Amino acid sequence: xxxxxxxxxxxxxxxxxxLFDYLKKLIAEGQLKTGEKLPAIRSFAEMLGVNxxxxxxxxxxxxxxxYITAKxxxxxxxxxxxxxxxxxxxxxxxxxxxKTSIINFASATPHPSIFPIESFKECINEVxxxxxxxxxxxxxxxxxxxxxxxxxxxxxNKYSIKMENxxxxxxxxxxxxxxxxxxxxxxxxxxxxxxxNPTYDGAIAVFKSRGARVVRVNLEQDGIDLIxxxxxxxxxxxKLIYVxxxxxxxxxxxxxxxxxxxxxxxxxxxxxYIVEDDxxxxxxxxxxxxxxxxxxxxxxxxxxxxxxxxxxLMPGLRVGCMVIPDLLISDFTKIKHASDISSSGLIxxxxxxxxxxxxxxxxxxxxxxxxxGKYEFMLSRxxxxxxxxxxxxxxxxxxxxxxxxPKYMSAREIYDECKAKGLLLIPSSIFYDINNxxxxxxxxxxxxxxxxxxxxEGMTILEKCLAENQKCTK
Amino acid sequence: xxxxxxxxxxxxxxxxxxLFDYLKKLIAEGQLKTGEKLPAIRSFAEMLGVNxxxxxxxxxxxxxxxYITAKxxxxxxxxxxxxxxxxxxxxxxxxxxxKTSIINFASATPHPSIFPIESFKECINEVxxxxxxxxxxxxxxxxxxxxxxxxxxxxxNKYSIKMENxxxxxxxxxxxxxxxxxxxxxxxxxxxxxxxNPTYDGAIAVFKSRGARVVRVNLEQDGIDLIxxxxxxxxxxxKLIYVxxxxxxxxxxxxxxxxxxxxxxxxxxxxxYIVEDDxxxxxxxxxxxxxxxxxxxxxxxxxxxxxxxxxxLMPGLRVGCMVIPDLLISDFTKIKHASDISSSGLIxxxxxxxxxxxxxxxxxxxxxxxxxGKYEFMLSRxxxxxxxxxxxxxxxxxxxxxxxxPKYMSAREIYDECKAKGLLLIPSSIFYDINNxxxxxxxxxxxxxxxxxxxxEGMTILEKCLAENQKCTK
Numbered sequence: 042x043x044x045x046x047x048x049x050x051x052x053x054x055x056x057x058x059x060l061f062d063y064l065k066k067l068i069a070e071g072q073l074k075t076g077e078k079l080p081a082i083r084s085f086a087e088m089l090g091v092n093x094x095x096x097x098x099x100x101x102x103x104x105x106x107x108y109i110t111a112k113x114x115x116x117x118x119x120x121x122x123x124x125x126x127x128x129x130x131x132x133x134x135x136x137x138x139x140k141t142s143i144i145n146f147a148s149a150t151p152h153p154s155i156f157p158i159e160s161f162k163e164c165i166n167e168v169x170x171x172x173x174x175x176x177x178x179x180x181x182x183x184x185x186x187x188x189x190x191x192x193x194x195x196x197x198n199k200y201s202i203k204m205e206n207x208x209x210x211x212x213x214x215x216x217x218x219x220x221x222x223x224x225x226x227x228x229x230x231x232x233x234x235x236x237x238n239p240t241y242d243g244a245i246a247v248f249k250s251r252g253a254r255v256v257r258v259n260l261e262q263d264g265i266d267l268i269x270x271x272x273x274x275x276x277x278x279x280k281l282i283y284v285x286x287x288x289x290x291x292x293x294x295x296x297x298x299x300x301x302x303x304x305x306x307x308x309x310x311x312x313x314y315i316v317e318d319d320x321x322x323x324x325x326x327x328x329x330x331x332x333x334x335x336x337x338x339x340x341x342x343x344x345x346x347x348x349x350x351x352x353x354l355m356p357g358l359r360v361g362c363m364v365i366p367d368l369l370i371s372d373f374t375k376i377k378h379a380s381d382i383s384s385s386g387l388i389x390x391x392x393x394x395x396x397x398x399x400x401x402x403x404x405x406x407x408x409x410x411x412x413x414g415k416y417e418f419m420l421s422r423x424x425x426x427x428x429x430x431x432x433x434x435x436x437x438x439x440x441x442x443x444x445x446x447p448k449y450m451s452a453r454e455i456y457d458e459c460k461a462k463g464l465l466l467i468p469s470s471i472f473y474d475i476n477n478x479x480x481x482x483x484x485x486x487x488x489x490x491x492x493x494x495x496x497x498e499g500m501t502i503l504e505k506c507l508a509e510n511q512k513c514t515k
Numbered sequence: 516x517x518x519x520x521x522x523x524x525x526x527x528x529x530x531x532x533x534l535f536d537y538l539k540k541l542i543a544e545g546q547l548k549t550g551e552k553l554p555a556i557r558s559f560a561e562m563l564g565v566n567x568x569x570x571x572x573x574x575x576x577x578x579x580x581x582y583i584t585a586k587x588x589x590x591x592x593x594x595x596x597x598x599x600x601x602x603x604x605x606x607x608x609x610x611x612x613x614k615t616s617i618i619n620f621a622s623a624t625p626h627p628s629i630f631p632i633e634s635f636k637e638c639i640n641e642v643x644x645x646x647x648x649x650x651x652x653x654x655x656x657x658x659x660x661x662x663x664x665x666x667x668x669x670x671x672n673k674y675s676i677k678m679e680n681x682x683x684x685x686x687x688x689x690x691x692x693x694x695x696x697x698x699x700x701x702x703x704x705x706x707x708x709x710x711x712n713p714t715y716d717g718a719i720a721v722f723k724s725r726g727a728r729v730v731r732v733n734l735e736q737d738g739i740d741l742i743x744x745x746x747x748x749x750x751x752x753x754k755l756i757y758v759x760x761x762x763x764x765x766x767x768x769x770x771x772x773x774x775x776x777x778x779x780x781x782x783x784x785x786x787x788y789i790v791e792d793d794x795x796x797x798x799x800x801x802x803x804x805x806x807x808x809x810x811x812x813x814x815x816x817x818x819x820x821x822x823x824x825x826x827x828l829m830p831g832l833r834v835g836c837m838v839i840p841d842l843l844i845s846d847f848t849k850i851k852h853a854s855d856i857s858s859s860g861l862i863x864x865x866x867x868x869x870x871x872x873x874x875x876x877x878x879x880x881x882x883x884x885x886x887x888g889k890y891e892f893m894l895s896r897x898x899x900x901x902x903x904x905x906x907x908x909x910x911x912x913x914x915x916x917x918x919x920x921p922k923y924m925s926a927r928e929i930y931d932e933c934k935a936k937g938l939l940l941i942p943s944s945i946f947y948d949i950n951n952x953x954x955x956x957x958x959x960x961x962x963x964x965x966x967x968x969x970x971x972e973g974m975t976i977l978e979k980c981l982a983e984n985q986k987c988t989k
Contacts, residue, residue: 153648165643173630178624215856221853356651357859359859379695388862
């Protein structure tokens with residue numbers, strides 16, 4: 042039994058809130074430890090001289106805030122504090138910092154100053170002129186049909202992704218919503234999901250919120266470890282496998298053609314869906330054909346392909362698209378409907394204009410040139426830091442570098458120190474699960490939202506931090 | 516064992532799809548009946564001379580499409596066919612008909628021809644001029660802060676809904692998403708949810724997709740039956756109670772002040788959250804103060820208040836707001852983030868201009884006058900149909916009438932016959948659960964998206980159908 046010495050006050054704050062605050066403090070201070078059982082409701086209420094309901098409410102609030110976990114028929118237990126830290130700290134929170142004085146190597150989206158505002162504004166006004174009120178009415182839950190037709194042509198021409206008609210395309214409010222819808226259609230509580238290791242934390246958040254058990258498979262230089270993957274598929278019978286095949290987030294790894302083929306063969310062999318989250322394949326800085334797993338899935342059977350427009354165009358549009366297997370089409374329409382009826386009609390119609398008038402292609406080429414210049418500049422600065430013992434790939438595409446810091450350094454400490462000096466980056470803990478040995482070994486640096494001057498300045502800050510960490514250990 | 520005589524062809528369609536189609540047909544034709552067990556995978560595969568995987572895949576597709584249900588460790592069973600019909604047929608599908616030649620008494624949103632396009636377009640262009648790229652960047656997951664501040668003032672002035680600051684306001688991509696987020700925050704698989712009976716099917720869809728068990732409580736003339744509600748709260752310990760207190764969908768009932776107070780007292784007594792879905796309270800055609808449950812919840816403890824702008828402004832904006840209890844604020848920010856990062860920044864910023872420049876108030880008054888005229892006209896036509904034995908309330912607000920057809924008539928048949936004659940309406944089956952005795956007794960007529968001429972024409976069609984049904988039974 043814990044040693045409780047709470048004094049309820051007549052402050053106007055309800056008693057259960059006072060008890061909630063008090064217990065929260067005990068947990069934070071470590072007086073109530075991870076895994077420890079909380080007192081039974083009735084006896085605790087008696088001891089404190091309060092109603093059962095007061096204790097119930099306090100526990101409920103602790104549970105809502107993830108301080109404690111209920112085990113059915115057994116009681117309440119203090120949650121792991123690491124878990125709590127994990128949840129408070131996610132890649133996108135870091136990326137969306139409002140502080141403009143800070144150099145941002147965390148965000149992987151372009152800076153608003155280079156958005157194609159004027160040309161998109163033209164599209165918006167054209168659409169309002171043309172469609173009047175219908176631009177603001179409900180849309181088909183699948184998405185605005187002409188936009189889906191444009192994307193059909195685009196995906197076919199650029200990616201060799203084939204489909205009979207636009208029914209396989211589902212418009213989503215950004216690819217995060219795509220992942221959310223996939224979770225709703227394919228995952229029930231207790232189901233298994235396999236992801237790459239490390240992987241995007243925003244996908245993990247969705248899978249966990251569906252009650253999925255997430256199993257991770259390590260990445261090799263040319264994609265996921267297929268031997269381990271097959272072993273885990275046999276054991277877990279996963280509902281889906283979540284991968285990023287081009288300039289993976291965060292490792293920057295791209296899959297080889299052979300690996301793509303073998304991965305699809307596994308999907309076929311075990312009749313498992315694969316989610317291919319593609320926000321990066323447009324951003325290849327060599328003259329190479331864009332390769333996706335979806336292009337190999339010629340009968341639209343196994344791959345759910347997610348395409349984001351955020352990295353090239355503007356993240357605030359909140360429109361992306363999916364290509365879904367034939368058999369899942371109607372499920373997705375229903376789930377999209379139950380989730381938010383449809384995505385913004387105005388934005389969908391404007392985006393269709395943007396594609397049809399050739400603006401997308403033009404802007405994509407422009408952005409690729411811009412990013413390529415920044416990529417090369419950051420790479421040149423990185424090469425100067427090699428004496429500090431850091432290691433990284435040269436992806437020649439995408440929006441970041443994934444940097445292994447020397448064994449004796451802590452990625453989290455480098456993150457903290459850089460932040461104190463005005464540089465945001467992302468430490469690897471976010472992309473790994475709690476027990477992974479690499480959790481504190483990497484940092485992710487994105488050049489997406491900084492200009493050349495900021496990259497120079499940011500790399501100087503990083504160098505200082507690396508130098509200081511090196512000195513400390515000498 | 517079923518009698519199977521499938522001939523696999525070399526049509527290029529995979530075998531499992533051929534088997535899927537074949538079994539689907541058997542179910543549709545009633546040769547496989549509700550509750551019947553499907554053959555075990557291995558023996559069925561042997562019998563058909565195919566791989567186990569072929570049968571597994573066919574069953575999986577049947578399951579995905581809700582034709583069959585898996586029971587753990589037991590096998591696959593044919594689902595209830597009524598359930599299947601239910602899922603294929605939802606209020607919003609009917610409402611979003613694209614066929615313009617049809618008179619639409621189903622849709623409860625204004626017709627695009629009366630949307631305030633010009634004034635909203637002004638706001639959009641102002642915002643793009645002012646904010647440039649930032650109008651298209653990521654937004655705070657809670658929502659654009661100045662919009663939340665505007666709504667804080669608005670909700671306080673118009674509804675006496677008080678809160679300390681805008682942190683209690685969560686912007687959502689339409690109120691359907693609000694319900695979806697509530698489901699994610701409050702409901703886990705197996706939890707109980709209480710709703711009014713009848714209720715909005717789009718909310719039920721969300722609760723069920725979270726694995727909730729839905730319990731319904733009948734409505735009385737002044738709101739939910741509190742005695743039955745309390746009984747069910749005691750038994751089920753629900754995670755939330757979902758209500759519409761103003762011009763309820765579909766019954767048009769509004770809660771009395773006393774009932775609102777008693778309902779909140781119950782929430783307090785049993786420490787239960789109440790979701791108040793409010794899309795209608797603005798649309799009162801008398802000079803009355805707008806009453807909401809949320810206004811009584813002065814400490815922001817029990818009521819999650821959902822406000823839609825779709826009925827007054829434009830449904831395609833996909834922006835609504837919620838007022839959430841203090842203790843749930845951070846949960847909602849996280850869940851919104853995992854669902855779609857944030858709602859469209861451009862639309863949020865434009866809506867903020869729309870409120871701040873007084874356009875909302877102006878347009879609301881305009882819409883109320885328009886709707887009031889249509890309400891009165893539809894009512895006058897209804898009164899002429901009284902000889903057919905129909906019954907209805909006069910809500911003096913909202914967007915529809917809820918009409919009880921004579922006992923010997925079938926609402927579903929009236930729906931079918933009206934549809935054949937070019938009039939869409941909504942039959943009551945959508946709003947009730949399968950076993951409810953009133954399931955086939957009501958129709959919902961909305962005057963939202965029709966003009967006076969269309970209402971006249973639609974009511975003539977309805978009269979014909981009522982007359983024909985009357986004759987048939989004489």
